[in-house]
């Protein structure tokens with residue numbers, strides 16, 4: 001209250017509120033290794049990379065950061081950073097080797113239980129992602145995210161997790177980035193690496209939403225009154241701005257295509273697909289002679305089932321792009337399928353700097369603008385930034401650009417809080433270098449560098465880690 005009064009009377013508050021969560025994130029397949037340890041089942045990423053050479057450095061994540069063995073060191077790292085929250089994911093096939101709850105792995109149970117207890121002992125809240133892309137291969141063999149039964153399978157898996165860990169985990173992220181699961185997985189960018197966006201990808205769109213909702217409803221009905229946890233699905237979005245005023249309408253549509261498709265069914269008052277987008281996509285499939293609309297319609301019961309399944313908005317934010325309206329025929333198809341559907345291209349503002357990856361524009365104000373958009377559009381009063389980070393290709397410990405990126409993003413978070421948006425926390429991707437999907441170990445995002453050639457995969461703090469720990473300790477951004 002005192003800080004609110006001070007900020008109200010004397011301008012901007014420069015410290016983060018006492019309840020604010022400072023975190024860093026990782027994901028099971030990217031760090032754990034131990035791909036065949038204990039009785040773990042095979043995941044679709046295991047299968048994909050054991051049988052194809054598709055990563056930039058021909059690598060896979062059989063060992064990765066070996067967090068399966070080195071989890072105690074990971075907890076120390078989180079502590080050194082002064083985190084009060086660590087976001088990690090549970091590997092579905094490590095807990096349920098067959099994909100189904102007929103057999104719960106003792107080994108998997110012990111592994112995550114130890115990790116959660118170890119974090120809590122150090123005063124660090126676990127924020128647990130239930131699915132960060134490593135689907136049991138057994139379920140992929142049954143059609144994976146294109147099979148409507150996956151909503152039930154995911155609900156059953158969720159029940160196992162809530163039963164095992166619900167007494168200790170208060171923040172759950174059901175799915176990480178449905179956009180990457182569907183638009184990536186069915187557009188040859190991620191496992192299962194299919195080229196089937198127009199049918200499989202859009203089926204996936206509906207099923208991820210139903211699966212998320214199934215997990216949310218299980219918690220609501222069977223666990224909420226016991227554990228009082230908070231759940232959400234983490235959406236990844238570029239923030240979009242028009243290149244010129246003539247691109248305003250195209251930008252609104254782009255926001256619907258990449259943000260609304262996954263958010264409108266959950267957060268809007270009406271529920272269901274964003275109407276304008278649904279119409280355009282249905283016309284596109286008609287034009288091609290496909291008898292069904294691209295976005296599979298929800299029944300009225302499904303709309304109600306999905307609507308309102310959130311306790312906060314979980315946002316993975318990395319960058320901002322300018323939208324240019326173009327002829328759909330001439331639109332590019334990168335980074336995600338969809339540009340051709342709605343007739344847009346993405347461009348960089350020439351005044352913005354970029355990271356090593358040329359599409360990764362640095363425009364920190366975009367984060368605050370996106371937080372305002374979410375708040376205004378959906379009236380959500382709590383948002384957690386579940387990922388934000390800076391890619392680089394070199395191993396340098398003196399990572400000034402990453403440090404500056406995090407600093408300027410945190411400044412925007414503080415401004416948003418001062419604007420009255422309840423930002424619950426901020427999470428750096430990533431706590432340490434790891435296996436970055438199709439770029440293998442080439443792209444570095446870590447606050448800590450990992451020496452992948454050393455026998456004990458040494459974790460060493462970068463300059464950005466020192467900076468971030470000074471923020472977490474002082475709860476303010478050093479000048």
Ligand code: BGP
Nearest residue numbers: 027176177236391429436437443
């Ligand atoms: C997010 C994913 C993370 C991580 C990060 C960096 O979208 O949730 O798992 O990989 O992006 O992505 P990339 O390695 O594709 O640059």
